[in-house]
Amino acid sequence: EVQLVQSGAEVKKPGESLKISCKGSGYTFNTYWIGWVRQMPGKGLEWMGIIYPGDSATRYSPSFQGQVTISADKSNSTAYLQWSSLKASDTAIYYCAKLKYSSVRNWFDPWGQGTLVTVSS
Amino acid sequence: DIVLTQSPDSLPVSLGERATINCKSSQSVLDSSNNKNFLAWYQQKPGQPPKLLIYWASTREFGVPDRFSGSGSGTDFTLTISSLQAEDVAVYYCQQYYSTWYTFGQGTKLEIK
Numbered sequence: 001e002v003q004l005v006q007s008g009a010e011v012k013k014p015g016e017s018l019k020i021s022c023k024g025s026g027y028t029f030n031t032y033w034i035g036w037v038r039q040m041p042g043k044g045l046e047w048m049g050i051i052y053p054g055d056s057a058t059r060y061s062p063s064f065q066g067q068v069t070i071s072a073d074k075s076n077s078t079a080y081l082q083w084s085s086l087k088a089s090d091t092a093i094y095y096c097a098k099l100k101y102s103s104v105r106n107w108f109d110p111w112g113q114g115t116l117v118t119v120s121s
Numbered sequence: 122d123i124v125l126t127q128s129p130d131s132l133p134v135s136l137g138e139r140a141t142i143n144c145k146s147s148q149s150v151l152d153s154s155n156n157k158n159f160l161a162w163y164q165q166k167p168g169q170p171p172k173l174l175i176y177w178a179s180t181r182e183f184g185v186p187d188r189f190s191g192s193g194s195g196t197d198f199t200l201t202i203s204s205l206q207a208e209d210v211a212v213y214y215c216q217q218y219y220s221t222w223y224t225f226g227q228g229t230k231l232e233i234k
Contacts, residue, residue: 035223044212044214044225044226044227044228045163045165045171045214045216045225045228046225047222047223047224047225050221050223059221061222061223062122062222095170095171097170097171100176104221105159105218105219105221106218107161107173107176107216107218108161108163108171108173108216108223109173109176109182110173111170111171111172112170113170114170
């Protein structure tokens with residue numbers, strides 16, 4: 001079974017750094033794109049970016065370029081989303097999701113369970 | 122960016138009745154080289170991640186009940202639930218993957234009337 005398991009909820013202060021993770025299993029991790037999607041409280045889904053773990057090629061939404069860093073460790077089948085300096089407006093649930101097939105023009109399936117990030121002083 | 126606009130934002134429907142959700146794209150997501158519409162539909166229940174329902178605009182994902190169907194082409198798409206069940210209460214999103222600047226519709230909240 002293809003599965004994505006994300007790291008647990010985080011509570012941070014503004015200005016702190018953070019790296020959350022998404023571990024893939026049940027498939028060849030290196031050969032499928034993984035994306036990150038933000039869901040702010042009570043709001044909709046926003047695509048942030050994707051990464052191809054095989055060569056760490058990344059694509060970012062213009063809205064998130066420079067705000068976050070997406071990376072992957074193919075030896076550990078894990079993708080990461082990180083912030084160098086959190087803001088209160090980063091409070092949200094963050095989902096990772098695998099593109100269904102190897103092509104970048106594909107839908108997201110499956111999704112991780114989500115990681116709640118709370119940024120508050 | 123391709124902008125997806127869903128309507129309505131909220132949809133109250135009686136149990137057993139038909140529910141129809143629309144998704145309009147700011148530009149065509151039909152690829153003429155393969156005649157496929159690069160559009161998916163997801164269901165998100167409270168406290169859960171989104172779940173894939175439909176891809177290629179009209180292909181139902183394995184295990185999704187056949188009361189769910191997708192239709193449309195080009196810029197106008199519809200998700201239909203033929204007979205609403207209590208477990209279908211959720212927010213529904215369309216998503217385009219024609220452009221790899223992926224975008225989602227704003228969501229439609231489906232509730233019981």
